[in-house]
Structures are given as C-alpha cells and as structure tokens.
Amino acid sequence: MGPPQLNIVTGAFGYAGRYIAQRLLERGERVKTLTGHPLRPDPFNGRVLAVPFHFDRPAELTRSLEGASTLYNTYWVRFAYKQTTFDRAIQNTLALFQAARDAGVGRVVHVSITKAREDSPLPYFRGKAILERALRESGLSYAILRPAVLFGHDDILVNNIAWCLRTFPTFVIPGSGNYKVQPIHVEDLAEMAVHSGHERTDSVADAVGPETYSYEKLVRLMAQAIGSKSHIVHVAPALALALAKAIGLIVRDVLLTREEIDGLMAGLLASDGPPTAKTRFTDWLKQNANTLGRRYASELARHYQSG
Numbered sequence: 001m002g003p004p005q006l007n008i009v010t011g012a013f014g015y016a017g018r019y020i021a022q023r024l025l026e027r028g029e030r031v032k033t034l035t036g037h038p039l040r041p042d043p044f045n046g047r048v049l050a051v052p053f054h055f056d057r058p059a060e061l062t063r064s065l066e067g068a069s070t071l072y073n074t075y076w077v078r079f080a081y082k083q084t085t086f087d088r089a090i091q092n093t094l095a096l097f098q099a100a101r102d103a104g105v106g107r108v109v110h111v112s113i114t115k116a117r118e119d120s121p122l123p124y125f126r127g128k129a130i131l132e133r134a135l136r137e138s139g140l141s142y143a144i145l146r147p148a149v150l151f152g153h154d155d156i157l158v159n160n161i162a163w164c165l166r167t168f169p170t171f172v173i174p175g176s177g178n179y180k181v182q183p184i185h186v187e188d189l190a191e192m193a194v195h196s197g198h199e200r201t202d203s204v205a206d207a208v209g210p211e212t213y214s215y216e217k218l219v220r221l222m223a224q225a226i227g228s229k230s231h232i233v234h235v236a237p238a239l240a241l242a243l244a245k246a247i248g249l250i251v252r253d254v255l256l257t258r259e260e261i262d263g264l265m266a267g268l269l270a271s272d273g274p275p276t277a278k279t280r281f282t283d284w285l286k287q288n289a290n291t292l293g294r295r296y297a298s299e300l301a302r303h304y305q306s307g
C-alpha cells in the first residue's frame with residue numbers, strides 16, 4: 001500500500017479551506033495548502049504543509065501541485081482593493097488550473113458562487129462564471145460547488161451583521177429587504193467538497209442550506225436570537241452604502257461594497273434549485289447566539305496583513 005493520497009487545499013489556514021482540510025485529515029489523507037499566509041498560526045499542529053501561492057511563477061506553482069490527486073480551490077477575492085483586482089484573481093486562478101493540468105492533478109473541486117454568470121454586471125459573479133467555464137473546458141476532471149452565503153465559526157459576513165445589531169441602535173436594510181438569501185453551513189460545504197473530490201464525474205451543483213429567508217427575515221431572526229435592541233429600518237441602497245463606508249472607517253475595514261449590496265438585492269445569494277445541505281441556520285443560530293457578533297471580523301485584517 002502506498003502513502004495516503006495527497007490533496008492540495010488553497011487557504012487551509014483560512015475559512016472554508018480549513019474545514020475542507022480538517023475533513024481530509026480525518027479521513028487519513030494528506031493535505032498541503034497553498035496560501036497567501038504561510039506563516040499564519042497553523043490550526044493543524046504541523047500536519048498541513050503550507051506553501052506560498054506562486055501565481056506568477058508557473059514552474060514553481062506546478063511543482064507545488066505535483067503528486068496531488070485532488071486540488072480543492074477556494075481562492076478568490078471578495079472585492080477589489082489596492083493592487084488586488086478581480087482581473088488579477090481570474091488570472092491567478094487560470095494559472096492555478098494550468099498548473100494543476102501540468103502537474104497531472106486528477107481532480108479539481110472548485111468553489112464558485114450561486115448564480116455566477118458571464119453577463120453579470122457584478123465582477124465577482126462574472127469572474128466566477130469565467131472561471132467555471134475555463135475549468136469545464138480545461139480537460140481536468142472537476143466538481144464545481146456554488147455556495148450562496150456561508151455561516152459557521154470564524155465567518156465574516158454573518159458575524160458582522162450580528163456585530164452591527166449588537167453595536168448600533170439602528171440597523172439599516174437596503175431597499176425592501178424582500179430579496180432571498182440561502183445560507184449554508186461551512187461544515188456542509190466542506191462535506192460536499194470532500195465528497196465531490198472522491199467522485200469521478202464532472203459536476204456543477206449549488207451548495208445551499210435547507211432554509212431560504214428574505215434578508216429582512218434573516219436579520220430579524222438574528223436580532224431576536226442575540227437579544228439586539230437595534231431598530232431595524234429600510235433605507236435607500238445609497239444610504240446603506242454610505243453608512244457601511246462610515247462604519248468601515250471606524251473599524252478600518254471594508255464592511256460591505258456597492259457590488260455586494262447589488263448582488264444581495266438582486267437575489268443572487270439563493271438557489272433556484274432544491275437545498276443541497278442539511279444544517280438549518282436557525283438551529284445553528286440558537287446554539288451560537290451567545291458568541292455570534294461579539295467581535296468584529298475584519299476582511300482587511302484577514303487578507304491584507306502579512307503572516
């Protein structure tokens with residue numbers, strides 16, 4: 001019998017990638033991570049080798065993938081910031097796919113997003129669709145998973161809704177609040193990813209939980225669960241964005257972008273198909289109400305500080 005199979009997980013010291021890596025290790029498989037933060041504290045006690053992304057050095061990138069049976073790719077950027085652009089993130093991911101092909105990686109599990117479309121006016125969704133097509137046409141064996149919004153320990157977006165509900169006397173909802181969101185637990189996404197990694201047929205699937213809410217309902221459920229006294233009001237999207245920017249200045253982060261508000265309001269964070277994951281947000285919320293949103297989670301601190 002040879003050594004256990006080797007998997008590459010991008011961002012295994014980050015959020016979704018950490019849960020994917022954990023599951024692979026529990027199966028007795030080996031994990032190596034490609035990351036922008038190879039020196040970040042290792043949650044796996046040295047069991048996961050961390051190698052920097054070498055997006056601009058194809059030979060090294062290929063070498064870092066050699067011997068791997070499966071690549072689990074979570075790499076993407078939430079918004080353009082300073083030198084980080086969506087075009088750059090697309091080029092980097094294309095380089096990763098090319099390197100996977102050159103290294104003879106047998107399978108790619110790629111995390112995308114619900115309702116990715118190449119004709120989307122939103123660069124996040126457009127970029128994800130461009131990459132889905134590139135992977136479909138790459139000749140690699142693939143599974144594409146399309147989550148809507150993740151929730152779970154160490155999340156940023158859901159956590160910061162709760163943080164705002166705890167911190168401010170008023171919570172603003174852009175527009176009607178009727179647009180749908182369909183959150184998935186990060187453990188469920190990890191389970192789907194690892195399951196897909198061991199399949200052999202090409203597939204594309206939404207990764208969405210069993211409950212779909214209007215955004216307003218989601219916010220009110222959270223407010224109730226954490227005991228927030230915040231007054232929930234509806235405002236024009238431009239005012240919601242201005243307030244998000246003001247809060248961003250206070251916390252030295254980007255709380256929410258214009259494109260994220262547009263995507264949310266367009267109902268892009270829900271599936272038109274059946275649920276594919278089992279954990280109910282309401283159950284998780286009950287269990288985590290005491291800790292959720294106690295501290296602000298900073299996107300800039302997580303991704304733009306070295307380590």
Ligand SMILES: NC(=O)c1ccc[n+]([C@@H]2O[C@H](COP(=O)([O-])OP(=O)(O)OC[C@H]3O[C@@H](n4cnc5c(N)ncnc54)[C@H](OP(=O)(O)O)[C@@H]3O)[C@@H](O)[C@H]2O)c1
Pocket residue numbers: 010011012013014015016017034035036037073074075076077078084111112113114147148149150151157302303
């Ligand atoms: N979080 C959600 O609610 C959500 C919803 C729908 C889809 N998704 C998709 O799910 C995947 C995983 O999301 P996640 O929230 O778990 O991501 P994450 O762990 O925070 O980041 C995933 C990977 O992307 C890299 N990365 C993220 N932002 C970056 C930046 N600004 N510059 C350079 N590298 C960056 C990370 O680098 P490091 O290794 O250095 O950390 C990591 O390798 C992504 O493809 C995302 O598009 C997420």
